[in-house]
Every structure is written in structure tokens, then in C-alpha cells.
Amino acid sequence: MTIETDVFNKFDLGTDGPSALELMSTIREFESRLPGYSEAGLIRGSTHPSVGMEAVAVGVSRALRDSDSVASNHRGHAHCLAKGADPGRTLAEILGRRDGYCGGKGGSMHIGVKELGILGTNGIVGAGIGLATGAALAAQAQGADNVAVAYFGDGATNQGVLSEAFNLAAIWNLPVVFVCENNHFAQSATLEEMVAQPDLHRRGEAYGLPSVDVDGMDVEAVSNAAAEAVHRARSGLGPTFIVADTYRYLGHMAGDTEIYRTVDQVEQWKGRDPINRLAEKLLTSNVLDQAQLDAIAATAVSAVDGAESFAKSSPYPDVSSAFTQVSEDIR
Amino acid sequence: MTIETDVFNKFDLGTDGPSALELMSTIREFESRLPGYSEAGLIRGSTHPSVGMEAVAVGVSRALRDSDSVASNHRGHAHCLAKGADPGRTLAEILGRRDGYCGGKGGSMHIGVKELGILGTNGIVGAGIGLATGAALAAQAQGADNVAVAYFGDGATNQGVLSEAFNLAAIWNLPVVFVCENNHFAQSATLEEMVAQPDLHRRGEAYGLPSVDVDGMDVEAVSNAAAEAVHRARSGLGPTFIVADTYRYLGHMAGDTEIYRTVDQVEQWKGRDPINRLAEKLLTSNVLDQAQLDAIAATAVSAVDGAESFAKSSPYPDVSSAFTQVSEDIR
Amino acid sequence: MNKPAQQLTIWRALNAALHDEFTEDPSTIIMGEDLTTWGTGGGIYGVTRKMADTFGKERVRDTPISEEVLISAGAGAAMAGTRTVVEIMYSDFMLLGADGLINQAAKSRYMFGGQFATPLVVRSNGGSGIGKAAQHSQSLETLYAHIPGLEVVVPGTANDAYGLLRSAIKSNNPTIFLEHKALYYDKGAVTKELIPLGQARVAREGKDLTIVATQLMTKRALEAADMLAEQGVDVEIIDPRTLYPFDMETVFASVRKTRHMLVVHEAVRDFGWGAEFISNTVQECWGELDAAPRRLGAARAPIPYSEELESAVVPSAQEIIAESLAAVGHRKRLLV
Amino acid sequence: MNKPAQQLTIWRALNAALHDEFTEDPSTIIMGEDLTTWGTGGGIYGVTRKMADTFGKERVRDTPISEEVLISAGAGAAMAGTRTVVEIMYSDFMLLGADGLINQAAKSRYMFGGQFATPLVVRSNGGSGIGKAAQHSQSLETLYAHIPGLEVVVPGTANDAYGLLRSAIKSNNPTIFLEHKALYYDKGAVTKELIPLGQARVAREGKDLTIVATQLMTKRALEAADMLAEQGVDVEIIDPRTLYPFDMETVFASVRKTRHMLVVHEAVRDFGWGAEFISNTVQECWGELDAAPRRLGAARAPIPYSEELESAVVPSAQEIIAESLAAVGHRKRLLV
């Protein structure tokens, strides 16, 4: 059997560009509103917005099917939305409402959507890595050609489970793609202080995984790297490690004083903004004109307006639900 | 400050050779008797002899002081003996006697010797890695120039804690030497099946550690690599990862059917026997003559004879000791 | 029609349960260290013997020493629809995967509002008695019984081992299945019927004292009961078999009859599961007890290596006799 | 002479304890995630504020997200003679280091025949109430109390937080020190005296019912007691403060006086520590109790996110009142 590893579905600006732009814009709008909800008391606990990092989830998800699995982390709304989650039900979950995907039991750090293969955002840094590895194992054992994706941050690369998962996936050729969103911070800890070897892809290589760096502020680059990795996985060629260089514009979560970075640094990264870059490319290559770009921006805003009114009007869950669904057949 | 990293105490055949030979021979004799004790019902539970692997512990320990720490694993008698543990008290512990280092409470997998910095052999594969990292942290925080060594097998390199420890040691420049005894098996699992990238030193490099491969059947090679690593650590230059290629001649533990390997393979490795090789070298370089070699062999046997009679004549511990030493000030 | 019962050792009964369940349900997989290459090819205590030959290396997998990912990947595979059995060589090592068990698997159904089932079984062995010392001999079942979302099974006979393992694999909830390392070679009649989780077994009927015990302690309680019978104390022994779900009704019924209670477990007595059984019983059967329920459990100490020390920290038949007499108020007749 | 007590929040009291202990004992170190760079430079709840400025980056260390090695290295450092404090951001994450705690630190003194001390403190926070959901809100103290070799501290007031943290650091045993995330901003008088581990505190004197409770539940029990007083039930409240060592004598003395008992904890009720307190009390004070002791604990469920659900699974003051009345036999007067 020869497998043509270079025959994967490359990002096409004309067909993929506009939809990627719209999805990134929707995510941007969605995430940008979260701090306001926190301030207004609509969100309890912690929520972690991913403004600035949209290209990663959107780029990766283009290659995925509903039947593929995704295991996400604490900063996971974008992963869900890009995989096809409804913004209204996602936000309803974040606001703890009955129509949230988990009936308000999960909240921002525990959004799972079974029919989309979303094995949950996760409150434990690194934990999704094992879950995705397991979903890939399930696919392989069942002879299905599904793949699994684990999303995690640079901080999570210091969790031991990653090395275990790398090794297991490599020896078993599991159909899993490990996607590190390297935004250079783990809460307030800088990558430079927390690792001695900043070429994170070397960690994948050390365990035998093809490992690539990609510009995480460029949806096209992410998309192509992910499509190739997903194609490899689906073809039985095993796991890949993708390190996407990216940045979060907002604080780690509401209340972050951000004493660990400068405003300048944030501004510099905004110069590489993935939405602006794609919009410009679409404009200069005449795929879209300014009016069409404006329309996309407006669509994103109205999609999130719709999600917000859906979520806000959803009632809080019935108190009795607190005691159900712990175990099957056991109240 | 310039640190002369190449000024470390190289292995000298004339002065270090005879003592290394004697120590390896004693360990060989000691370990070879264990299966017999198991059969005779003198040892309960599991004991893991390291026959064939003597060069590693002996080579590493030459560079160590009593105040340095060592954290060992389940196959740890050699690590203890090479660090200076008394064979009689070590064996007494393995036989569960009162005069064992731990009063018979620990047994083979839990031999600790505080005054020699031996933080214990360990029943949990990989666990000593964290303990040694901590001992190195203690040395650094106290401004002492002690170093710590973690001994572990190839199988343990698949425990996540190793990657965490590599990273922590690297970013903090901890005075720790990670020594992997790669004997190509983890119980019955072969290295080839359990890792996809068999160059284990790459794992160290991926986290920023200087990492070296060494012939673990050559005490001189091990000794020099370890002396350099220990010198680096003591000088404040941080951790090193040493992968020693070696082999165990006996089964993983008593009762091992060894269906996972061939007799041929075992015999081939015996051709590289570290004791024979050193003895030959000492002979051909005229450091020792045959009579002296024979004397060393005899000394080793009589040392272990002594240990055996000491251990066997030590009484079993008093039952009341089962209930003490759980916590300080709390019975 | 039921087949006639066979006499099997516990390890063979477990092996049979795996074979039968894997034959019946092709979505099952099992993974663990040294499963197919150790001994005569069946893992450290033989339980997976011939599994790889029969079901192939896709479904029966030897793994690296990576307990953390084994357990969390097991949870992920289960959430993705594969019935997954993870063998952990000794239950002490399950602690390396505590996040996967407690933070992930146990909570996956609830957190996500009931969308996911997590049919994961983590099989391992606990218990002491064979000189494996502090890190290979713990009885940690109580830890898991305390965690909402987990089921905990502690079979003590070959028949229970068979019937409960099959039920555990069929369960859509994550299940901790703890065998006892000193009982693998115990033989018993196996009927090959499923046994539902959450049903206690009356191991001996009696009218004077209810002893609740599992695994090795059930065996010792049975020995003790014979000796106690000679002293005129007629003991009823209840083996809960599963700590969660737990069958308090059978215990209540027994205590209402005997009016006296003793719980014996190999887990450390302090904060061990016996306290739960006693607290529930006291609350439910207050006024129907003639004396305070009593507990025996391991000493507050790790398991020591040397044989006599190891025996000393775990309840013996003699101690069960003494506590039984104390429980029924025959303090004077205490044997030593 | 004692200094006059200061009014401090719990986080400030903990911060003061760290400063005082680190000043007194130069062999102390602390490490954890975001200790010096988060917020205004004191970790997620401020407890390590100004520690790095005062004691330097050698002794106060920001770490990567590597809980497993943090805890096991903490154990190793402690065995090597450095008094080590590890801050784990939320106690749920301690499970990633369960091997280091349970298999290593807890057993190091015993396994090695008493040679080693392991002066390790693992500080973290437990508890619910602020919407942190299933993986940041657990009350897992019972798990650790069950493990021989570990000490478990659960302070509920600023004064206890100060005095117990200093004792925990001075202790030569590994100690799990669990703060409560919903109480960090509670204020109280702090005398800055050491409080030995293993001494319960009588939080309220009374003669009709003994309530044993910790942390947030002590607060709720105090509220409930005020309302119960109006109904003629005079409640005594015992806060054990440490679950191991545990001070049963104070509980026994109280129960002998009140003849009624209720335990309230935020940990899940099933197999929670309340059962231990009740079992011990029943055995010791049989015949001195007028009714069956009762327990309240969290429901058998993970902690849900949505506010009303979160409140519903944890005992409320209203439920404490209802259970108190049940415990003293005033079932008819139950409030709703």
C-alpha cells in the first residue's frame, strides 16, 4: 500500500477564505464579549477568552468531520465553535443556562458536545491530551477512519502526560493530531522562564512524531499543516505534533492584572492579527471587496447578537437537575 | 566565572580499576545469590537482581560523596552497594531482618540509607526521578554543592514524570544527573516495541539537557561520563542525562519465564561482560596479575559470605515495630 | 438452562469472564503492561491468558509503563464508544492516573449534562499478604467509593469475580475493579451468571452478629465464625461485593435480625469504608441494635515487608473473634 | 507577652504565617505556579504576596505546570532536609501528584525504618461556592485522612489559618493543608500563636446538640445555631481543624454533654470523614447518646457550575437546621 501523503486538501483562498474569515470573526466577537459578561455577573468562576488565537482552531477544524473527536482545554470556546458548536448553546452553557450544551452543569471549562465529537473543554491543564489519545485508540480499534485532535497550550507541554501520550501514539500509530497553541504564556508564566528548550516541536520528535512549527496567526498556514496531519492520521500513518505560534490579546481570565507583559508586546502581536491578515489577502487577491468584508463582519456580530439573546433568555436549570446524570441507572 | 568543565576526575585504570573490579564482583556475587534465597523462601515478594549491569552503578558512584543523594528504583541493590551501603545490612533488609537498614519494614524495593544519601530503592517505576530532582533542589536552595542522581530503567522513560523532571531541572539548573539503565526490557516488554524513537538521549535534549549515550558494559566509559556530569552539576552548570546501554542476565524477577527473549541474545551480551572486560584490561595493562584477579574474586565471595551469614543470623523484627515510625510524635 | 458450575480459581474465572465478554461484544478492548508477554502469556497473574491469541493485538494491547495516559486514554476511548478495560499491575499504581479517574472519567457523564457514557473498567489488584510491601499492597478502595460517578467492585470468590467482571464491563459507568492478590489461586464453583453491581451476598447465615467483610477478610470472618460457633455465637456474614453502588438494605435486614454488627476490612481502619456502613446502619437501625457496632481495619501504617509485621497490621481471624465477642458483649470470653 | 490580636483576612493570615515562618527558619522554601507574577504578585489568592521580594527567588519559586514532579520533588527536597511548601493552585490538581503524596511522602518515614523525616507541606484550596465547577471545587480531604503518614489540616478562621500553617511547616511529617477558596476574604482576630495539629476548637458552646463541622460548614452551622437557639435548641459546635491527627476527645466530651450529634461537611457525604467521627463516637459513647448521630455532606455528584445547582449539592444553613432538629428528635418542628 502506498499512501500519497501530499494529497491533502490544501487551503484555497477562494473557497475556504471567506468562510474562515467569517468563522474567525464570529469567534473574535464571541470571545470579546466574555469579559463584559463576567463584569456583569453573568459568568461565574473563570472564563478564558482566546481573542487573537482564532486562526488555530479555525485552521485545524477545516480538516475535521463531525465524527472526528476533539479534546480541548480551559481556553476552549473557539475549539468548540470551529468544530461546529452552536454559539447560542455554547454561550448558554457559559452562562449556566438550561439550553447550554450541558444544561448549565459544566460551564466554560466543561463544554462537551457528543454529536460533534467534542470531548469537552477541560479544567485540568493537559488532561485533554489523554482523552484525545483515547479517542484515537477507539477509532483505530473500531477500524473507523476517524481522527482525534488534542488542543493544549505551551504551559501544558510541561505536563508529563504529554510525553506519555506522544510515546503511546507513536508506537501504536494512533490517528491523533496534537496541536499546541503556543501563546507564550501559561497564565502569568512566560515560556522563556518555563522551558529551557523553546523549540517545542523537538519534544514531539524525541518521541518519534513528525513535528512542525506553524505560524498560528496565519489561518492558511495552520489549515494546511493540520490538513496534512489529519490526512496522515486518517490514512493510518499515525500522529503528528503541530506547534502553532500565537498570542492572546486579552488577559488570561477576568481580573488578570497582566503585570507579566507589556502593552507594547500586545500591540506588536496585534500587527500580525489573523483576521486582518486574511481580510487583506482576500481583498488584494480580489476574492472579496470591501463591502463583502464589511458584510462578513456584520454577519459575525449579528450571529453573536443572536447567541447572546438566545443564551440570556434561556432559563436557569431546574435545581433538581443537580442530582441527576451522575451515573447511569443510579440517581 | 569560568568553569573548567573538562577538569573532572577521569577514571584511572591503575588506581580506580582494582577497586571498581572488586565492587562489581561483590555486587555480581550478591545479586547472583538472590534467586536462591527466593527459592529457599528467605525472600518474600519481588526482588530484581541486576547481574550484568554492575558497571553502571559502580561507574556512576565513583564520582559521588556520602553527602550526595541517590534515588533508585526496584532494581536498586547495586545502586546502594556502590554508594557505600554495607552488604550485610542491605541483605538483612532484603530478608526482612531487624538489622536491615529499615528494620525489615522496607524489603528489597524500599531500602533507604539516610547517612549515605540513599533516598530509597523504589517500588513505583519512575518515582525516584522526582525524589532526586527534589534532593537537587534542596542542595541548590541550601547553597550546598551536593548533587543528586536518579537511576531508572528504559521502561521508566515512558513515565511522564521524567519529562517534567527534565524540564524543571533544566530551567532551574539543578545539580542532578539522570541515569537511564537501558537494559532493553521493561519486565517482558522490549524497548523496540515500547518506544518509536529508540535514541533515548533525544528525550533529554528535547528539554534542554546535555544528553549522552554511554556503553553501560564498560565501567570506565560510564565512570567518565558520570564524573563529567557530576562535575558539571557540582559546579552549578545543571543537569545531565546519561543513557547507559546495558543488559540484565537474569530474569526480571524470580519466576520469570523469559518468553520474551532468546538464550542466544543473553549469551551475546555476556560476551560484553563488564567484569570480564575490566579484568582483562587490568591484566593486559599489567595493573594486576592473575593471582591478584583471583584474590579479588575471592574477596568478593567472602564479602558476600559474610553478608549472608550476618543477614541470616539477624533476628526478625519485633512485631511491635509494625506500629511505630508512621509519623513523628504520632504513634 | 444453566450449565453446571465449574470449579475455577479466581484468576481463571476472571480470564473466562474476559473471554466471554470479548466474544459477546466486539467493541471491547483491553490494555496494560506485560499482558501478553509475561509468564505464560497472560499478565502478571494470568488473567489475560490467551486473550491476544483469541482477539488479536488490536484489541489486546501491551503498553509502555505510562499509567497516567493509560487511564486517561482509557477514559477517552470509552467516551468515544469503545468499552475499555485497563489493567493496572498493582492498584497502588492507579494513583498515577488519579486525574483520569477522578477528575475526568468519574465526572464525564455529569459535567456534560448526561451526553456521554464512559464504559471504562480499571482492573487491578489490592491487598497484602504476599510480601509485596508498602507500594504494592494497599487496599485503597475507599478512596474511589468516595468519588461520585465511580463504581467500585471488590470480588472475593471465583463466582463473584466472573459475574461481577462481566457486569462491570457492561456497565456504562467507569468502574474500579479491585481483585485481591492473595486470592487469585482460591478455587470456587462458578456458575457463569452475571451478578449485578450493588447486590450484597450473604456468605454465611447466622442470628447473633452481622459481620460485614470483603475479600480476604470474608475468608477470615468465615474461619472466625466457625470458632465463634463453638462458643455459641452464631455469625452472619455479609459480603457487599461492591462498595458503590452499595447494598445497605441487606445489611440493615441482617442487623435487624442479629442486633449486633462488626465491619472488617483490610483497608486502613481510619476513614475507611467501614465507617460508612456503620454510620448508615446506626442511623437506620437505631433502637434495633443491642450494642455499639464495631470496626476492624488495618492499622494506621503502610504495609511492612517482613512477614510477621505484615500480618500484624491487617486483621486476623483471632482479632475478628475477639472483636466479635466484644461486639456481642462477651468481653469476658475473649480469646487470645 | 502576647501582642494584641490583629483583624486579618484569611489570605493575609496565611501570608503572615509564611513570612514569619520563612523569617524564622532559613531552611524553608516554597514553590508553585504563578506565585510571584500573578495578580499583584502573590499567587492566585495572594497568599504568597511579597514572599519573593523578601526571601528571594531561590526560596520562592514560580514553577511550570507540572504538578506530579512538583509534589514528588517536594517530597525529595524534604527528605533531603529542606522544609518544603508546595502550593497547588486548586486541590483538585493534587491528584496529579497522588503518587508523590501517597506512595512516597506518606510512607517515607515508615518504609525506611524511621530514618527520614519528610517536612513537606502541600498547600492548596478546596471547597465550592464561587462557580469554579467540577474540577476546581472538590473537597477531597477525606482521601488524605485515610492515608497513614499524612496529616490533614482544614483551617476555617484567620487565627487557625495562621497558627496551623506555622505548625504544619514545623511538622516533620508530610501535611496536606487545605484552605477554603470561599473563605480567603473572611476576616478574624489573629493572635499569631502557633496552634498544634490535633486540637479541635469549640466554635460555640451549647448543651443540646454537638455539631462537628469545618470551614464553610462551621460558618453555616454557626448561622444555623443562632436560628436554632430561637427554637430552644442550644448547639455546641466543634471544629476539628485537623482531620489527622484528630481530636476525638473533644468530640466525645461534647457528645457526653449534649447526647446528640450531627456532622456536617462539604466533602461528599458517602464515605466522607463524617462517618469516621460518627463511628468512633458511637463506639465510645454508646449509651450516652439519646438518638442516632446524623450526617450531612455534599450530594453524590460532582460540583455543578450553575449557581443554584452548586448551592443545592452542598449543605445549607437551612439543611443544617432541619438535620439538627431531626438529630435532637424535633422532627415536627422542621423548618423549610
Ligand SMILES: Cc1ncc(C[n+]2csc(CCOP(=O)(O)OP(=O)(O)O)c2C)c(N)n1
Ligand atoms: C493541572 C492544572 N494546573 C494548573 C491549572 C491552572 N491553570 C489554568 S490555565 C493555566 C495556564 C495554562 O497555560 P497554557 O497551557 O499555555 O494555556 P493558555 O492559557 O496559555 O491558553 C493554569 C496554570 C489548571 N487548571 N490545571
Ligand SMILES: Cc1ncc(C[n+]2csc(CCOP(=O)(O)OP(=O)(O)O)c2C)c(N)n1
Ligand atoms: C508505576 C509502576 N508500574 C509498573 C510497575 C511494575 N514493574 C516493575 S519493574 C517494571 C519494569 C521496569 O522496567 P525498567 O524501568 O526498564 O527497569 P528494569 O526492570 O529493566 O531494570 C514494571 C513494569 C511498577 N512497579 N510501577
Ligand SMILES: [Mg+2]
Ligand atoms: Mg499558553
Ligand SMILES: [Mg+2]
Ligand atoms: Mg529495563
